Amino acid sequence: MFAYTVIVFQLLRFTRIRSSSSMGGDLTRKGKKIMTLKPVLTIAAGEWVPYTKFNEDVPEGFTIEGPMKELLNIFTKLLNFDYKLVRTADNLWGGPLPNGSWTGMLGILKRQEAELSIAPFFITPQREEVCDFTIPVYIDNQAILMIRPTLQSDVSGFLKPFTMEVWLLIVASLISMVLVMNFIVNLEHKIHGDDNGFFFSKISLWILKALTQESSEWLPTKDAGRFLVFIWLMASFVFMSCYSGILTALLTVPKVDIPINSLSDLARQTKLPWRLEAGSMMYSFFEESTEELGKKVFNEKIGTFQDCWEDRERIAAGEFAAICDTTTMMKSMSWDFSKTGKCHLYRSREKVYTNGILSVAFRTKSSYLPKANKIILTLKEAGIMDKWLRDQMANSSQCLRPPTADRTGGIQPLDFESFTGSFLLLLGGK
Template identity: 50%
Template sequence: MGNLLEIFAERMNFEYELVRPLDSLWGIKLENGSWNGMMGQVYRNEVEFALGPFAVTPQRANAIDFSVAVHSDNQAIIMTRPTLQNDIAGFLKPFSKEVWILIIMSLLSVSLAMVLLEALEGWIFSITTRKAVPKILMWMLQTLTQENPRWLPKWDGSRLIVITWLLASFVFTSSYSGILTAMLTVPRVTIPIDSLADLVAQSHLPWRLESGAMMLTYLQESEDEVRRKAFTGMSATIPDCWSARQGIASGKFAAICDETTMRKSISWDFSTSGQCHLYIARERVYSNLMMCLAFKINSTYLEKANSIIEMLRDTGVLSKWLENEITNTSQCLRPPAYDRGHGIQPLGLDLILGPLLIVLAGLSLALHVFAGEHLIHLLLPEKPSS
């Protein structure tokens, strides 16, 4: 905007003085009908025009005059960049909760069916299987974990259930091992917030809106429940997204900002740190906003300013100025999954910590059972046979 102001001053032959609003805001209409921020300065004729650029809304257009569009912009969520997180329960992720519940239910239901059928066949053929329930449960678990069970039912009815369960357990274990191998080979970066609905549905990351910006009024007056919740659920306001870039990059909060400022913040972040700490959500909260300069009503400079803006826009000068301000963003605009790098990487202990904890828990349980059995044997010695 500084370059554009210089051309205005040269072509329209005027000198200028930059006046910053006391509240450092863009400007929204207050309940008493007045305006704050830069919009208020223009509305009260304290300045000839404000560079902004400002998003044009019907409410603003009724208060002041706007120039032709300098460029179009979008509003989206900007937050700290998601990274690859090691999950202690990652070995459970190949299947969803519903699938795990169905596997457990099928295990119990097939076990119950075998117990009942084994008892019925024993009654029919007058042959009773000793400790049938423990044997059946152990057999079910052994087949599900691909062990070689030693016990098999004696009659065809139970063996038909055995064949069915063997086929089902083969599908379970083969699918699980294949999906888990793929997940360990190419781990995915989980993006918890990629839309406005995701933002308002979570509670671990607070969000803020620009004070005095059009998005504040837009979300407040929206009849959509999600957008209304984005306003009512915000933790605080920020003067502008550029000044809040460090807080966003450090993960203190997310913000809803214009895409130009977001890209400029990403450029600053990569240029100063050499890394990507910021992420722009894929869903746009508001698209194709016309960004214009704000002029007081009946300004004598508006018509000439429009012709200059159109000339610079049509010749690509405005786009070139914008590109010069926003550099080093291509790496950080890629999906977070690309941050992992290339080549084969060894698996760390944290990736198999969950299964190891299960093994340790099983060993601990077995040790306690062994100690209990030994204690019972000492306290209740077997009676000598007569």
């Protein structure tokens, strides 16, 4: 509390707020104190959890909560004004229309209907044409938010220990050994004058049994054939030792298949549809994109959504994937884990948009902007802005871990589905 008081005192000294008739406050005349009214500013507000959250259970209609409300409280004290909040019906930050006008809060600022918008904005060159921005209040990234991948049994898991190339080489080795041993064993019997029996079926069955570590009563009787037996037994031992060890690890500690970890993954897959946030910077970003990937993301979306916080449960249910700012993702994960004790959301490893600058928007040539910049700078240097945001996100680190960490103990008991592929192969062999 003492540190906070010191910061406020420094802000008062730094911004040099003085009482004046234009800004409101107290006037002193002949030793008497005369109260004057503060100016009442119109401020546009939008809900963007965790930065701002609407509270509508109040007599005045609605108020906001969150870090931006704390900043607004500092503004009202140090810039000496009262305010009334307004919001757009669709909670849009705003975008341009073909006739040159703008929607949402940016439209309100462009028409000079509000002094500022307390909701933070991602700065873009297009937005800078309709309003003035403060120095950055936060830096944020955009990534993909989706349903969390889960650990699942794999019917074809018994094939996963080796790559397709290795399996093909094993099959080729098996066929080659059958042909070579059959030729050598028959040749030996001819050389020694023994009865030339038909050994092909016996040789083929022995080689297959040796590969699968099964015993066999038949063995070649001559030296060359037995030498080939020794070579194949050693090769089979190495193969089966590696295979059984890797298979056990895969069945008990399997890797989680994460189909979407980048924007290209999102556009390439077809199982999970995606949406873009209406009226957002990312909607305009993809709409104006000249790259093939950006065009594909915009053209093949299944629609828009209000915002990531509002639609967090639909995203967690797997209805669609969404491109969101990472701070809102962390807040949604924090809420999810606090409510359910589990993690149902996953954030892609690769970012879609990096180092986006978030600032407060003022109407063009606002007289309050220079002093607001000084206030923000002081709060950022003191670490207060970051503290306000951190206080909104408890328990988020739990769900930032990889999905493989969801299983406690690291070992999973084998279920029936894990053996299905092996049983089917055994049945086919019978």
